[in-house]
Amino acid sequence: MALIYCWGFAAASIVAEGNEKPNIVYIMTDDHAVQMMSAYDNSRASTPHLDRIGKEGILFRNSFNTNALCAPSRATLLTGKYSHKNGQLSNRQPFNGDQQTFPKLLQKAGYQTAVIGKWHLRSSPTGFDYSNILPGQGDYIDPELIEQGVKKKHKGYVTDIITDLAMDWLKGRDKTKPFCLLYHHKAPHAEFVPDPKHENLFDEVTVPTPVSFDDDSSARAKPVQDTTNRMVPGIQERWHTWGAKRHKEAPPEGLDGKALEMWLYQQYVKDYKRVMVSVDQNVGRFLDFLDEQGLTQNTIVIYTSDNGMFVGDHNMYDKRLVHEEALRIPLAIRFPKVIKAGSVTDLYSLNIDYAPTILDFAGLKIPNDMQGRSLRPILEGKNPDDWRQSIYYHYYEPPGKHNIPLHYALRTDRFKLIHYYTKQRTDLGWELIDLKNDPHEYRNVIDLPEYQNALADMKQQLAQARKTFDVPKEHGVSSSKE
Known part of the structure; x- marks a missing residue:
């Protein structure tokens, strides 16, 4: 594995400087692809304010999610556990808010906790002193939010509104206590409705296609070939709805x-880029606000997304599959007291790591059941x-309009082994991808x-990962011998 690229830096103890506990701001977007953040790839994206977090802190070049779907990723953030442990296998069931979460543990330790923006867990937030959340996916224009259980209509653009509400909460907080704020954006989730002032951005530009745009998946297993999350018919069918709504x-x-297809x-x-312009500008506005309030030095700022996204890669949209574009997520963290500005690491991070990291910096014991x-x-x-x-990955939602089957996988620096199956636990086949010689999969x-020796080794590693993470046998093929 590659090393961390930074200069020697004596990390300050978090209990230094008057035993002041750090504040935490966790910024999460919805469906923001690594390849659409310019810190990783500037061929199609410009995100200077998001990039700033990494420039002033550390950028993780190998950050991954464990189940590329909105609700499961959010449950993993809260619990530090895989989907089979926290119960949030897909978007189709409500999150069990009775279970242990890191905000509850912070609350008990004297932190003020708040969640503002997208929640998307089909249950009311628990463990938060304050919540102001979008119902379901929420709307881009004039959204309704639920503040402390009460619905309220807001006038304006959702990304601006969420940012304003986050700053307002910080202004009115109890300044004698440390805080943890989950500042969650709706964008860039479909239907990709831009702020009216950005409606015509990029009209005169032809955005480059990704390298894999012409991939038809003909050399992949049948479950991948049969997916419908393509430009045609997927985006074509959706455009008739999305486009018509906006005339x-x-x-x-x-x-x-x-x-x-083109x-x-x-x-x-272009619509994806437009909604991300608003996110980037608002995150910049929020970071400036932290500076103005004197909060920057003692506040950990984490930026990530719930999952990755296909933005024309492999001729696809959406996520779910364990392709790199859906599996990878951006991760940039800033904490001036501890992190040397400009650091970069290739070490693997997973979204099960966020809860333990936050608790660690808060000076709390990390529960043994966090994975x-x-x-x-x-x-x-x-x-x-x-x-x-x-890393171990597992996607559980039965095929719907995207026709993507259940599957689990193990990824190393060289190979990716994937096993597809049905809800009835029927085997749909395996794939082995050579990431070194075939980086675009x-x-x-x-x-x-x-590849037979490598296959045998990867199957052994996969079986060990499922054992390590205590994955029940019913989450797999009934006759699997792995």
Whole structure:
């Protein structure tokens, strides 16, 4: 594994400077792809304010989620556990708020806690002194929010409103206590409705296509070939709804094939970029606010997304699959007292690590049943010898309009092993991807003779990961011998 790239920096103890506990701000977007954040890839994106968090702190170049879907990722944030442990397997069930979460533990330790913005867990927030959340997905324009259980309509653009509410809460908080604020944006989730002032941004620009845009998945396993989250029919069908709502033009008559795919991609990627411009500007406004309030030095700022996203990559949209574009998530953390500005690490992080990290910096004991690890050693510039060399992923939601099956996977620096199955636990097949020789994941090499030793090793590692994380046998194929 690669090392952390930073200069020697004596990390300050969090109990130094008058035993002042750090404040925590956790900023999360919805469906923000790594490849659409310029700190990682500036070919299609410009996100200077989000990039600022990493420039003034640390950027994780190998950060991953454990189940690429909105509600499961949010439950994992709160609990520090995989979906099979916290019960949030998919978007289809309410989150059990009775269970242990890191905000509850912070509350008990004297922290003020708040969640503002997108919640998306089908249950009321628990463990928060203050909540002001969007119902479900929420609306981009003139959204309704639920403040402390009471619905209230707001006039304006959702990204501005969420930021204003977050700053207002900070202004009115009890300044004798440390705080933890979950500041959650709706964007850039579909239907990608931009702020009216950004409606025509990029109109005169042709956005480049990703390298894998022409991939038809023909060299992948049948479950991948059969997915419908493509430019055609997926985006095409949705554009008839999304575009019509905003009185946007329909695809030109007679357009088909690659020309239609390119037309749809341009509509999609430009709206995605437009809503992200608002996120980036508002995060910049929020960071400036922390400076003005004198909060920067003692506040840990974490930026990430719930999951990754296909933005035309592999000719796809949405997430769910364990392809790199959906699996990877941005992660930048700033804490001037501890993190050397400009640090970068290639060590693997997972979203099960966030709760333990926050508790660690708050000076609290990390519960034994949390499955992640505190990132604090990495943030302090260390390179732990026993850090993870692989990651386990598991997607549980039955196929819907995207026709994406249940699957689980193990990813190392060289290989990715994936097993697809049905809700009835029927085997749908395996894939082995050689990430070194095929970084864009075009080809399943599981049947090639030269990969059989690697396959056997990966299957053994996968079985061990499922044992380590205590994955029940029913979450897999009934006859699997892995």
